[in-house]
Amino acid sequence: MTSTAQELHPAPTLEPGRTILELKGLEKRYPGTHALKPIDLAFKASEIHAIVGENGAGKSTLIKLLTGVMPRTSGDVIWEGKPAALATPHEAMALGINAVHQEVVLCRHLTVAANMFLGEEDSRFGILQQRAMVREAQKIIDDLGFDLPAHVVLGDLTIGQQQLIAAARATVRGTKFLIFDEPTAYLTRKEADQLFTLIRRLKGEGVTIIYISHRMEEVFELADRVSVLRDGTLVGTRNIAETNDAELVKMMINRSIEQVYHKEHFTPGATLLEARNLSGKGFENVSMTVRAGEIVGLYGLIGAGRSEFVTTLYGRHRKSAGQILWEGKQVQVNSEHDAIKLGMALAPESRRDQGLCLNLPVGLNLNLPIYKRISSNLLISSAQEKAEADRQIANLRIKTPTRNALASSLSGGNQQKIVIGKWLAHGAKLFIFDEPTVGVDVGTKAEIYRLFSALLSNGAGIILISSYLPEVYELADTLHVFRRGKLVATHGFHTADHEEILTQALAEKQEKPGGQI
Template sequence: MTSLHDLSHRHDDQPELLETDHIPPGTPILELVGLQKKYGAVEALKPATVTFLAGEIHAIVGENGAGKSTLIKLLTGVIPRTSGEIRWCGKPVALATPNEAIQRGINAVHQEVVLCSHLSVAANMFLGDEMSSGGIMRKRAMTTAAQNVLDDLGFNLPAGEILGNLTIGQQQLVATARAAMRGIRFLIFDEPTAYLTRQESAQLFRLIRRLQSEGVTIVYISHRMEEVFELADRVSVLRDGTHVGTRLIGETNDAELISLMINRSIEQIYHKEKLPIGATILEAKGLSGPGFSDVSLSVRSGEIVGLYGLIGAGRSEFALGLYGRHKLTAGEVFWDGKKVVIDTERKAMDLGIALAPESRRDQGLCLNLPIGLNINLPVFGRLSRGLTISPKLEAGNADKQINDLKIKTPTRAVLASAMSGGNQQKIVIGKWLSHGARLFIFDEPTVGVDVGTKAEIYRLFAELLKQGAGIILISSYLPEVYELADRLHVFRQGRLVASHDYRGASHEDVLTEAIGV
């Protein structure tokens, strides 16, 4: 098998990785000494001292807003530090620009893929480092080289395909392959499995272990504790911008890490109250559409209906059809017992259906608009006096949702793009709470959010149910739907293949039904 270092592609006029940076495994490769980042009076990262060892897998956990994103940006040269020192292989370094970080072999694979969706996989992998001859780009050579890399990594992906045609999980693997090609000694993964299937996650874990065996240091940031304990050698915890401790993975457990992260016990995370189930709000009979076929289910007041399955199983496609975004080809929908036609999103919204989509950045938010404006978008008609929007009502509604949902922001005027993933999810939820919907569809609501924010979202579910709403909860994370859903439906290959009452089947049974073995 080819070494990952042999896969790196650099032109002769590009700087090579600094050979003087080679150090023995197990010795400090990167040290943070009192590293601090301030934005005005706000400390995004308080003075932190952390050591990373060559060849280790070092996990970092913490709530959204704990400082993880700031740390990534400091280590990859995206933002300058306010104070403190960074030592690379025992020597102080600036890491003032992304190019300096890349030259030393420091790369990151981000949770939100930041590649060009209109270009091919190969073009994205060679972006900024294209092969050319006589001023003409060698597209065929790049496609062949990229395919060799993808095949060697074990990623079953076509190098010639347009990136935007791939799933979000597949795009994440492309970003990983791109990092491997650039030459790496220190690789940061930020929530890498958030959108991956089990098979894709397994491919990624094999790659991570392979990189480690070749001496690469891995920093693994994840909210999924089972992954941390499966992969990591050591784990560091951040809380409120402070490094609160580092543990050997064999000398800690879930309960201790969660306590360090949020000062709450693990028993407090999943919040399932026994609530009375009311009348049927929505009933779907034999619905078919793009990506799903012959699906029948109902949602009652005070009930969470869980939809589980592997990515691409038809869960999200069903939800989009129910919401009017995709055209139904067969079946009937009943709302409060009356047959309705939902062929547009506006009709769904007018009935009282709200959708918090899987990709909150692309589909759920206007990132270039302030938080308050995002929250108020569905309800400006209620906030108006004639043709004029009431500033008092507008501010009051936005501030209520910000306070109720504990969105961490100094003001409603902050752009949504500046918020962490967890806070962005809260903004999406706040928008629909303002609308006053009766049926909430949450598609992967806790992807990329920490355990503290998960607990807050689950408590929010309980409040919605108490108010008489119903919830459709779509999740690829089995413990989530298993612990929360009053009725759990399993999807496979576009069909609903099994249904269970609360805890009516084992984890193993549900997973077997989803996989189809």
């Protein structure tokens, strides 16, 4: 176990600017798929090197090759001037190569301290020194500037807080080369700022950072250089001071940035859903309506009550007060089954934990809500099952070898398409999207936004939750701002600016009745 909180990683062995890792013709093939075509790329000591590209561009494959999770098909890896096999994760970690993944891969049932020192526990005579580990973990966390407790069970923290713990753990493992994969996907702005401070500190102490993100503003805020992947090919590398987001987006998707946000305005139709003074776990006294043909956006910090509100609408949690009206009639939504029967569909915040059966095929996931419809006398129509799955795969442009591929084998953006696609054939009228573009590239975002327009044109309504203000600002016809479980403000399309909305989400002013400031 690390002896002091200051001994986070070894002193750098190379001067800043010298090449620490070089890839020569690095390539990865799967049966039927050329995931990564031969690339030549060098990473410098003490630099922050961003890698951007659409889902399926080869970023995840590159991470797996560099961390020893899978073997390369061909090519050479030169580490500090010497060839490296990187045949196993243990070999990569022994060299000082670590990764902080988008989806937290720590042990949720253990304490923060136990996760920090997993595999390097402090024990005496076979007995874990838990108090000593908690004290040491707390020193490290405090030294990094994270306001988090070391003694609590990891699963009791938010997903964003767990991500910070994963970053803290990576710093105590002899790290010289640290890969961050979409690290801010679930972080609040405050948490993201803490992470950025850590990243800059690590750079200053000699650690090379690989930063993978779909958020261009983060790339330009942090990176020294940026490399672009497209369809498994390295398109190019730029010094961050010599490029801009428009150039990078065009390199990534071969389209202009103006084509990404796709907003069509429709004349709202009849009211589909109305919440009257609704209260429940994590929120209180919320009233709003959703009409056919409109997007109702919910914005606020993580924990502001947005997700709790929609999961109560969806029957996952019971309301404690208020009314829910569906097409003008009061209804009781006591379960998700009740919500689905009415015509609601939910694409949840965590697609891996709540929206997918990862160990089941793509086709089965897509057809889950409609098996009753394509079955007769308890027998599933194989022809209909295949036809429905293939139709959704084609319509949503899901990149998968076959409908029989496991959902776990697909990229994050394609997994999100499955979560959305499985409800399209169901014929829902109200679609609830909770953080639908987390970890999704700009090309897939554009496809999801066009899907929103298709749903609206067919008379559906949408509730859109997003922690990314530019997204909800550009798409929502009506924008509600949540803070600490209350609806504190409501705006029409572009009737308020970003600064006003952020102030309302963060401010501590006293709310007036009815959700106004």
